[in-house]
Amino acid sequence: MSDARLRRVQKEIRDCAKDKTSQISLEMIDENPFHLIGAFPGPPDTPYEGGYYEVDIVVPDAYPFQPVKMKFITKVYHPNISSASGAICLDILKDAWSPVLTLKSTLISLQSLLCDPVPNDPQDAEVAKHFLTDRQSFNATAKHWAQAYAQAPARKQAQVSGKVATDAEMAGLSEESVKGFTEMGFPREKVIQVLKRLNYRGNVVNTMPMDTVMEALLS
Amino acid sequence: MSSDGEDYYYEDDYDEGSMDQDSPVSEGMSEPDIVYDVMSPTADEPAPKKPYDVSYKVRTLQEIINMQSKEVRKIQTLLEMPASTATILLRHYQWNSEKLQEQFWNDPAAALLSAGLSPPVSPSTRTGPLPPSPSLLISPRRPTRSSHNPALSPVKRSRAPQPSGPFECPVCCMEFAKEDVVKETFALGCRHRFCRGCWAEYLTGKIRSEGESSRIQCMESGCERIVREEIIDELVPAGVSKRYHNLLNMAFVADAPNLRWCPHPDCEYIIECTQAPPRMLNQLVPTVECNCGRQLCFGCGYLSSHRPVLCKIVRLWERKCADDSETANWLQANTKECSKCQSTIEKNGGCNHMTCKKCKYEFCWVCMGPWSEHGTSWYQCNRFDEKSGVNARDAQAKSRASLERYLHYFNRWANHEHSAKLDAEFYKNTEKKMEQMQNSGNLSWIEVQFAKQAVETVIKARITLKWSYCMAFYLKRNNMTELFEDNQRDLERAVENLGFALEQNIEPDSIAQLRQDITNQTAYVQKRHEILMDDTLKGYLERRWDFSVDI
Numbered sequence: 001m002s003d004a005r006l007r008r009v010q011k012e013i014r015d016c017a018k019d020k021t022s023q024i025s026l027e028m029i030d031e032n033p034f035h036l037i038g039a040f041p042g043p044p045d046t047p048y049e050g051g052y053y054e055v056d057i058v059v060p061d062a063y064p065f066q067p068v069k070m071k072f073i074t075k076v077y078h079p080n081i082s083s084a085s086g087a088i089c090l091d092i093l094k095d096a097w098s099p100v101l102t103l104k105s106t107l108i109s110l111q112s113l114l115c116d117p118v119p120n121d122p123q124d125a126e127v128a129k130h131f132l133t134d135r136q137s138f139n140a141t142a143k144h145w146a147q148a149y150a151q152a153p154a155r156k157q158a159q160v161s162g163k164v165a166t167d168a169e170m171a172g173l174s175e176e177s178v179k180g181f182t183e184m185g186f187p188r189e190k191v192i193q194v195l196k197r198l199n200y201r202g203n204v205v206n207t208m209p210m211d212t213v214m215e216a217l218l219s
Numbered sequence: 220m221s222s223d224g225e226d227y228y229y230e231d232d233y234d235e236g237s238m239d240q241d242s243p244v245s246e247g248m249s250e251p252d253i254v255y256d257v258m259s260p261t262a263d264e265p266a267p268k269k270p271y272d273v274s275y276k277v278r279t280l281q282e283i284i285n286m287q288s289k290e291v292r293k294i295q296t297l298l299e300m301p302a303s304t305a306t307i308l309l310r311h312y313q314w315n316s317e318k319l320q321e322q323f324w325n326d327p328a329a330a331l332l333s334a335g336l337s338p339p340v341s342p343s344t345r346t347g348p349l350p351p352s353p354s355l356l357i358s359p360r361r362p363t364r365s366s367h368n369p370a371l372s373p374v375k376r377s378r379a380p381q382p383s384g385p386f387e388c389p390v391c392c393m394e395f396a397k398e399d400v401v402k403e404t405f406a407l408g409c410r411h412r413f414c415r416g417c418w419a420e421y422l423t424g425k426i427r428s429e430g431e432s433s434r435i436q437c438m439e440s441g442c443e444r445i446v447r448e449e450i451i452d453e454l455v456p457a458g459v460s461k462r463y464h465n466l467l468n469m470a471f472v473a474d475a476p477n478l479r480w481c482p483h484p485d486c487e488y489i490i491e492c493t494q495a496p497p498r499m500l501n502q503l504v505p506t507v508e509c510n511c512g513r514q515l516c517f518g519c520g521y522l523s524s525h526r527p528v529l530c531k532i533v534r535l536w537e538r539k540c541a542d543d544s545e546t547a548n549w550l551q552a553n554t555k556e557c558s559k560c561q562s563t564i565e566k567n568g569g570c571n572h573m574t575c576k577k578c579k580y581e582f583c584w585v586c587m588g589p590w591s592e593h594g595t596s597w598y599q600c601n602r603f604d605e606k607s608g609v610n611a612r613d614a615q616a617k618s619r620a621s622l623e624r625y626l627h628y629f630n631r632w633a634n635h636e637h638s639a640k641l642d643a644e645f646y647k648n649t650e651k652k653m654e655q656m657q658n659s660g661n662l663s664w665i666e667v668q669f670a671k672q673a674v675e676t677v678i679k680a681r682i683t684l685k686w687s688y689c690m691a692f693y694l695k696r697n698n699m700t701e702l703f704e705d706n707q708r709d710l711e712r713a714v715e716n717l718g719f720a721l722e723q724n725i726e727p728d729s730i731a732q733l734r735q736d737i738t739n740q741t742a743y744v745q746k747r748h749e750i751l752m753d754d755t756l757k758g759y760l761e762r763r764w765d766f767s768v769d770i
Contacts, residue, residue: 004391004416011392064390065424098440099390099421100411 005063009033009103016104024107026057034059037073038107042150043115047142048076051150055110056086057103067097068106077138077145077172079119079128088113089123126196130172134202141172171196177205186217271503271756275492275517277510280468283478283489287471290316298323303447308334310433310467313474335436335445388414390421390438405454407446411439418454422446426459432466481509482520492517500530501770502759527755528686531770536689540629552618558587628692635685639678649674649721656730669734673721673741680714680748687751695765699758706754710747717744 010033016026029035036057042048053076058069070093072086080089092101092109122128131138144165168178171192177200181191194216198208268274278286287306294305294316311334312319323330386400387393390413395403406412413421421438425431435451437444448467452460472478472489476496481488488510495505495517505517506524514523519530528536554565559580564573566584573584581590653667687707694700717740723733758764 004393008390008392062424062428065421092440096440098442099413099417099438101440 005059005061006033008064009059012103019104022104022108024104024111026103026107034063036103038070038103040107040111042146043111046115047139048078048114048146048150051146053110053114053150055107059103064099064101067093067101068103069093070106070110075145075149076114077127077142078114079117079122079124079131080113081127082124083127084124087123089118089121126199129199130201133199133204137172137174137201141169144169167192172201174201174205181213181217190217269753269756270760273492273494273503273505273507273517275490275494275505275507277481278478278489278491280487280489283468283472287314287468290314294319303449304331304336306448307336307433307445310470311335314471335434335443386412388412388417390414390417405450407437407444407450409437409439409442409444411437411442411444413438415454419456422451422455423459426451426455426463426466430466432463432470479515479517479520481511481513482515482522483509483511483513486511486513490515490517502529502762504529504756504759524682525686526683527752528690529759529770532689532693532766532768533686535768536632536692539625540632549622552622555584555587558582625692628688632685632688635681635688639681639685645677645721646674659730662730666734669738669741670721673717673737676741676744676748677714677718677721680710680744683748683752684711684714687755690755693766693768695767697765699763699765703755703758703764706747706751710744710751713740713744713747716740 013026013028013033013036016022016024023041025039027037027039029037036059038055038057040053040055042051042053052074054073056071056073060066060069071088072081075083075086077083081087088110090109090113092098092106117128117131119128119131127138130141148165148170166175167188168175173192173195177195178188178191181195182188194213198204198213198216200208200213287309290309291302291305294300294309295302297320298305298308300308308319308323308330309316312322319330385397386395386404388395388404393414393416395414404412404414405418417438422435425435433445435446436442437446448463451463455463469480472480477491477493479490479492481490486509490507490509492505492507495503497518500518503518504526506514506526507517508514515521516523516525516530516533519533521530521533525533550563554563556562557564557575557578557580559582560575560578562575562577564575566573572581572590574581582588583590649670653670656662656667656670657664684707687703687710691700691704691707694703717737720733720737720740755764
């Protein structure tokens with residue numbers, strides 16, 4: 001069946017190259033049709049708008065009867081995508097895979113995953129918590145990430161105006177809360193790491209006992 | 220439990236029998252007279268049932284298949300549908316025919332839909348317009364009693380026109396000429412068409428790698444149509460089809476609370492037992508014997524008898540013994556770490572002035588501070604609150620005692636476990652001896668069976684003894700527990716004596732004496748075994764045992 005796999009992948013690459021409307025690109029790595037890089041623009045009206053997302057694609061031996069392996073190369077701030085490794089939690093990449101799905105249709109599914117996060121089935125629990133606690137702040141962080149890692153155009157404007165996202169903003173934390181603890185003498189990096197883990201955002205800032213934060217900072 | 224005929228009988232009727240409480244319990248039944256006689260017919264006859272025994276039947280795979288067909292026929296007649304539809308529905312409702320009927324009469328369309336017998340939903344695929352292949356038309360069809368199933372009525376099974384052009388399989392991108400389409404490709408009732416090669420590959424992957432059986436759906440994304448048994452058989456190679464049917468049977472047994480596969484390797488029997496539902500497992504130990512000759516627990520699938528211990532206690536014990544928590548407990552109870560180099564130190568005597576062997580650091584064992592700060596108040600740390608010092612020592616003593624208690628039971632448990640493993644060898648030796656006896660001492664084959672009988676008795680008793688230590692570990696200390704331990708001690712003594720006698724050298728002139736001796740001792744062990752088992756298992760029913768854990 002391996003010639004069927006090759007025939008199918010080659011056809012998929014050809015079709016994708018022909019199709020100009022979907023804006024999905026599919027490139028082989030080192031002429032290897034079974035290891036590719038897919039890319040698509042961030043969907044409009046989302047924090048990812050304007051970004052350009054690259055995905056590492058490995059076509060398994062049993063393709064198309066086994067799902068393709070995909071993970072984000074571009075860093076994404078999204079509940080279903082690991083902020084560290086780019087691993088993706090999506091049903092069609094696992095048990096809901098069907099042999100009629102193609103690389104292109106799967107990439108389109110990833111694009112729509114960016115539009116509609118599923119925070120109740122998260123890949124990245126910290127990001128999902130942020131998403132559920134304070135949507136506005138989540139959107140801002142996702143946008144910062146899009147600008148910093150996915151070349152979203154806003155970045156250039158920000159640089160022009162001399163405003164680059166701070167490390168606190170990149171972690172979705174308010175400068176105010178971070179400062180509150182750095183002024184006590186804790187290193188900034190540690191404060192950001194701990195507050196991120198504790199989901200110190202939105203209403204949590206008011207409800208979480210100070211001791212809990214201090215304990216985490218001291219441990 | 221005696222070692223000959225087991226205490227079960229074969230119940231002929233398959234019914235929801237409850238615990239058979241009224242069967243005669245032969246309390247004072249004289250045991251010894253049956254144990255000599257290996258040819259005793261008791262092995263084949265149903266033995267009188269004890270209140271703690273369960274009735275069960277050993278089924279063959281064929282019987283399991285027949286059971287399924289019977290259910291299918293019932294539903295088929297009741298709901299007036301083809302057998303294959305009834306089968307898919309039953310599998311979907313996990314063979315719960317009451318639930319199936321209820322839901323079906325409530326809303327036939329919804330019931331069929333949820334079971335994957337949907338009418339064509341036809342997502343936008345190129346495969347849509349082609350007609351179903353002839354093979355589908357001959358295969359048993361899904362229900363088309365449109366009066367019953369309004370959801371299915373739009374599916375007119377009219378002969379669609381022949382394919383009008385060449386067809387490209389959307390999975391492997393192979394093109395098929397117009398005249399080959401019918402022969403080389405295939406579509407389910409949902410009309411998602413693919414080539415047969417891809418179907419075979421897909422189904423084989425589902426069956427072989429994913430172990431799926433009753434829930435294999437159409438290849439189309441989002442199409443929930445179930446692929447029928449006959450179609451799978453037609454499309455996949457024979458080996459895969461065999462595996463598929465195995466998986467179906469496995470799913471059937473797994474779904475049925477009254478069935479369990481014999482867990483022993485290479486055994487294909489299935490045990491059917493209606494008397495040991497999970498809620499009864501806090502007072503029953505449903506040990507059963509498969510036709511392969513090996514025992515198992517129907518309640519938890521344990522590979523041998525774990526009588527007289529309840530399934531839940533066995534699980535607790537196994538977990539306790541498996542993890543290393545006791546090692547950690549010991550370390551915690553008996554050691555501290557050098558506050559300089561972190562070496563683990565056990566204090567096995569002497570004063571509180573410690574010198575680390577590794578880094579030569581001198582410190583106080585009580586407060587763990589440097590010894591130099593203790594000034595002249597040697598051998599008495601006054602930096603530490605006296606009361607907390609006492610508490611710490613108490614805690615340490617307690618932990619140590621609990622550890623010793625565990626080790627006491629564990630060592631005995633493990634010892635019997637080990638002895639049971641040596642049984643194979645023991646058995647061989649005994650067989651050799653029996654041969655010797657037949658050769659040297661004019662004894663017939665029948666007459667030397669006493670040794671085999673004795674070995675079997677010892678093995679069985681050892682397994683019970685092993686578990687009795689697990690039981691004792693979890694029992695609270697009270698009078699009942701003491702009685703239990705008395706029984707345990709008597710059995711253990713009897714077993715060790717018999718084991719010793721069996722290992723004696725056989726002299727031609729003393730064979731008769733030895734035979735008499737061993738036969739008597741065997742009878743005694745059997746009796747003690749019976750007593751321990753009887754008393755313990757009845758104790759559950761009488762709620763006599765008080766455990767230190769929740770059951």
